[in-house]
Amino acid sequence: MGLVRDRLLSVIADAAGIESDKIKIEHPEVEEYGDYSTNVALIVKGGRQVAEEIAAKIKSDDLIEQVNVAGPGFINIKLNQKVFIDTLIDINTQKDWFGDNQTGAGKTFVIDYSAPNIAKQFGIGHLRSTIIGQAIYNLYKSSGYKTIGDNHLGDWGTQFGKLLYMIDKSGQKTYDLEQLEKWYVEFHKAAETDKALEEEARKWFVRLENGDAQAREMWKKCVEVSMAEFEKIYDLLGVKIDYVYGESFYEEMMKDVIEEAKKSGVAKLSDGAWVIEVAGFETPLMLLKSDGGTTYATRDLATLKFRRDTWNPDVVVYEVGAEQELHFRQLFAAASMLGYVKPETKLVHTKHGLYLGTDGKKFRTRGGNTVKLMEVLEEAIEKAKELGCKDEKLATKVGVGAIKYFDLLHNIQNNIVFDWSKVMALDGNSGPYLQYTYARTQSVINKSKAEKSDLLPNYKTNKEEQSVLRWIYRYPEVMEEATIRLAPNLLCNFLHELAQRFNTFYNQHSILGDKDEETVNFRLELTRAVGQVLKNGLGILGIEAVEKM
RNA sequence: GCCCCUGUAGCUCAAUGGAUAGAGUAAGUCUCUUCUAAGGACCUGAUGCAGGUUCGAUUCCUGCCAGGGGCACCA
Numbered sequence: 090m091g092l093v094r095d096r097l098l099s100v101i102a103d104a105a106g107i108e109s110d111k112i113k114i115e116h117p118e119v120e121e122y123g124d125y126s127t128n129v130a131l132i133v134k135g136g137r138q139v140a141e142e143i144a145a146k147i148k149s150d151d152l153i154e155q156v157n158v159a160g161p162g163f164i165n166i167k168l169n170q171k172v173f174i175d176t177l178i179d180i181n182t183q184k185d186w187f188g189d190n191q192t193g194a195g196k197t198f199v200i201d202y203s204a205p206n207i208a209k210q211f212g213i214g215h216l217r218s219t220i221i222g223q224a225i226y227n228l229y230k231s232s233g234y235k236t237i238g239d240n241h242l243g244d245w246g247t248q249f250g251k252l253l254y255m256i257d258k259s260g261q262k263t264y265d266l267e268q269l270e271k272w273y274v275e276f277h278k279a280a281e282t283d284k285a286l287e288e289e290a291r292k293w294f295v296r297l298e299n300g301d302a303q304a305r306e307m308w309k310k311c312v313e314v315s316m317a318e319f320e321k322i323y324d325l326l327g328v329k330i331d332y333v334y335g336e337s338f339y340e341e342m343m344k345d346v347i348e349e350a351k352k353s354g355v356a357k358l359s360d361g362a363w364v365i366e367v368a369g370f371e372t373p374l375m376l377l378k379s380d381g382g383t384t385y386a387t388r389d390l391a392t393l394k395f396r397r398d399t400w401n402p403d404v405v406v407y408e409v410g411a412e413q414e415l416h417f418r419q420l421f422a423a424a425s426m427l428g429y430v431k432p433e434t435k436l437v438h439t440k441h442g443l444y445l446g447t448d449g450k451k452f453r454t455r456g457g458n459t460v461k462l463m464e465v466l467e468e469a470i471e472k473a474k475e476l477g478c479k480d481e482k483l484a485t486k487v488g489v490g491a492i493k494y495f496d497l498l499h500n501i502q503n504n505i506v507f508d509w510s511k512v513m514a515l516d517g518n519s520g521p522y523l524q525y526t527y528a529r530t531q532s533v534i535n536k537s538k539a540e541k542s543d544l545l546p547n548y549k550t551n552k553e554e555q556s557v558l559r560w561i562y563r564y565p566e567v568m569e570e571a572t573i574r575l576a577p578n579l580l581c582n583f584l585h586e587l588a589q590r591f592n593t594f595y596n597q598h599s600i601l602g603d604k605d606e607e608t609v610n611f612r613l614e615l616t617r618a619v620g621q622v623l624k625n626g627l628g629i630l631g632i633e634a635v636e637k638m
Numbered sequence: 639g640c641c642c643c644u645g646u647a648g649c650u651c652a653a654u655g656g657a658u659a660g661a662g663u664a665a666g667u668c669u670c671u672u673c674u675a676a677g678g679a680c681c682u683g684a685u686g687c688a689g690g691u692u693c694g695a696u697u698c699c700u701g702c703c704a705g706g707g708g709c710a711c712c713a
Contacts, residue, residue: 119658128656131693160657161693206713247712291711336713362711371640371709378711385713412707414642440643443707451707476676487676498662499651502643504706511650516676517662518651525676533673574654582652585661589678596669596678616673638676 093172094566097125097152101164104146105129105139116563123155123165124559130162137162173558174546180561180618188568188625193234197400200226200236201392202408203330206243207315208252208269211322213444213460213507214410214452220496220631221441222408223328224577227629229404232572237400241392242335244312246385250294251276254286256307257293266318269311291380298340298382312337318463325466326489327631339391343383346391346427350376355426367422374419389420394429404435406575411440411502412451439575442504449506460507465492469513476515483635487521488513490632494520497577497630518585520632523623526588528638529595530620537601537613548611553594557615560590564622568629577630584626591619 094114102109112129130140140162147166148156155167180187202222205215222238230236255272256264264272280286297304312335323329347363350356356363361379365386375384396402407417417438424430443451444460452460469488470481478484495512499505515521550558567583570576600612624634 113655115656117657118653118660122657126656131656134693136693163657204713243713251712360711364710369641373710375710380711382711384711386710410707411643413713415708416713418642442643445706449705473676500653503651504644506650508650511663514650514662519662519676521676522662525674529674529677536673578652582661589661592677593679595673596675599673601673638674 092565092569093152093168093176093562094125097166100147100150100152101127101129101143104143105133107133117163117165120559122159122163123157124168125166126163127166128163130158130164135162140164168559170550171546173555173562174544174548176558176562177544177614177618180621181614184621185625185628187621188565189231189233190565190569191233192569192572193229193232196234196403198229198234198236198404198406199239199396199400199402200229200406200408201239201241202226202406203328204241204243204409205315205319206248207335208248208266208273208311209243209315210266210270211319211462212452213462213465216462216465216492217410217441217444217496217505218408219326219328220493221439221501221577223631224497224580224629225406225408225439225575227631228568228572228575228577228580231568231629234404236331237402238331239396240330240333240335242333242337243385244335245337245340245388247290247294247382248273249297249308249311250290250292251280251286252311253293253297253304253307254289257303264310264314266314269314291382294382295380322462322466325485326493327633334392334395336385336388336392339388339395342391342395343387346387346394347377347383350390350427353427355423365419365423365426367419367426370415370419374416374423386416386420386423389416390424390427390429393420393424394427397429397431397434401431402434404437405430407436407438408441409438410443412443414438414440437575439501441501442499444507445504446507452507465509465512468509472513472515473521478638483638486633486635487515487524487638490520490524490627491515492520493630493632494523494581498581500578501576518581520627520630521638523584523588523627524632524635525638526592527620527623527627527634528636530591530616530623531636533600533616534613534620537609539610539613544611544614545607548607550611551598553590553597554612554615556590557587557594557619560587561618561622564626580626580629584623584630587619587622591616 098109098114102112112127112132114125114127117123117126130143133139137158140158144156144158144164147153152169152172153166154169157165159165200222203215203219205211226236226238252273255276297308356365356376363377364373365376366373374386376387377383396405421436430436446452469492470484473484473487478487491513567579571579600616601609603609627634
């Protein structure tokens with residue numbers, strides 16, 4: 090049947106005699122104006138007169154209850170109640186699939202996200218990538234794409250030179266993540282005064298890259314120790330990423346990349362290092378350092394080549410922070426110079442904003458002043474318990490839901506000031522508010538023993554019921570928009586508004602207590618639909634809907 | 639110095655060319671013998687500055703101011 094919006098769009102386009110992709114149709118901010126409005130008459134510069142003509146032509150369409158012309162030539166349209174009733178039926182029959190579409194059928198989508206660094210705490214910074222990445226992954230999956238998530242673990246690079254140097258110096262055989270991080274900070278402090286240390290670290294990394302047994306052994310230990318910690322966090326977050334090809338996975342492939350770049354003349358020798366110059370940038374991309382070591386640019390090129398050969402993707406998204414913007418712009422250009430991406434493949438860097446400290450500045454691992462994600466999660470769960478979540482499982486769902494929602498609510502590219510009390514908000518526009526509203530719907534449904542009931546198309550709705558109806562049918566549109574724009578926050582906004590409208594209705598009218606049987610039937614179906622859409626939307630956001638709270 | 643992002647209510651954020659700029663929070667007043675008060679109702683309060691494009695600009699362009707991030711051998 091298709092989206093209500095698309096059906097209406099073609100009706101209007103026919104009447105106006107222009108192609109439907111030339112005109113726009115939107116929801117007026119003032120709901121009394123109508124459910125949709127179009128500026129078609131303004132586009133053709135016809136003003137009110139043309140607007141009236143088009144309005145007259147579309148007036149009798151099945152979808153439409155009422156049409157009027159306003160302002161400079163807006164055509165406002167009120168939908169027929171049957172459209173709303175049909176939507177309720179759709180929701181309650183399609184259930185978990187309501188809101189999905191097939192715009193990505195036959196296409197492949199790869200997303201690179203989370204990517205914590207081995208030997209460092211899983212910081213609050215990687216939280217954004219993990220949560221947003223998962224939401225985007227879910228959005229694309231629900232649009233019919235073949236979706237591939239890859240956790241591009243930071244398990245290779247010069248920082249291991251620093252670490253191996255420190256481990257070797259300490260003589261310790263066993264160490265935990267906390268110790269590794271301490272060493273890393275210590276190294277940087279010491280290196281400020283002792284320049285020779287950087288040189289030592291470089292040597293260690295080259296040893297690692299050359300397959301030195303001692304270096305390998307220590308490195309492997311670092312990976313194991315770190316991964317064990319990361320797994321705990323992924324479990325708590327309920328995140329599972331399809332692949333975990335860390336940077337080290339591309340070790341062998343980098344040799345081919347370097348060879349090809351040299352041979353094709355794309356790479357040039359500069360100050361003893363092999364670099365790729367990219368037009369428009371002062372500094373080149375570092376392919377091979379003068380000491381013979383590789384960089385993350387080398388690994389990212391190998392990664393793109395691997396992804397092309399393995400999955401042949403149509404879209405590759407890097408859910409990585411804005412501070413790496415320069416790197417990705419250069420990387421994308423270099424990759425196309427080397428032919429590692431098909432010209433029609435879309436490469437996107439989401440450039441999410443950073444979590445800032447309360448001083449308004451970026452958290453820095455080197456200075457040691459980072460916020461540990463584990464502590465944040467634990468505190469959120471604790472707060473949920475204080476509010477009355479009896480068991481651990483429920484408290485986890487609510488606490489983690491709060492943190493995820495807080496992150497996703499923000500426009501991706503904005504920085505977020507990290508404030509404990511706001512990150513874990515359990516009321517207002519928050520994850521728990523949506524979970525709570527969902528729990529309410531389920532509570533009502535469970536109380537009524539009634540099975541699914543038939544809806545009467547001419548049931549007379551009240552104001553609060555209409556308010557919900559006039560909102561809920563937009564869900565598939567919002568899903569589409571959120572996918573195209575890589576903007577999960579649009580979905581957050583939609584769900585919050587839906588929950589608010591439902592709660593207003595809920596407070597004024599009894600669902601099961603009404604004397605009229607048809608009214609009870611209708612309200613029950615409405616409640617089912619709201620619950621279903623909340624559940625579906627929360628699922629996309631990676632937040633679990635809970636039956637009781 | 640150059641490049642990128644941001645500037646909206648006291649505070650934290652929405653709204654990527656439309657009509658009366660939305661939420662949350664904080665302050666205040668109501669609201670549980672009724673399906674979950676983590677709720678609902680009411681009440682204050684905002685587009686950094688200056689131009690331009692447009693029938694129409696928070697949104698696009700230019701300049702300025704302010705904040706953040708980045709600028710080859712870190713990732």
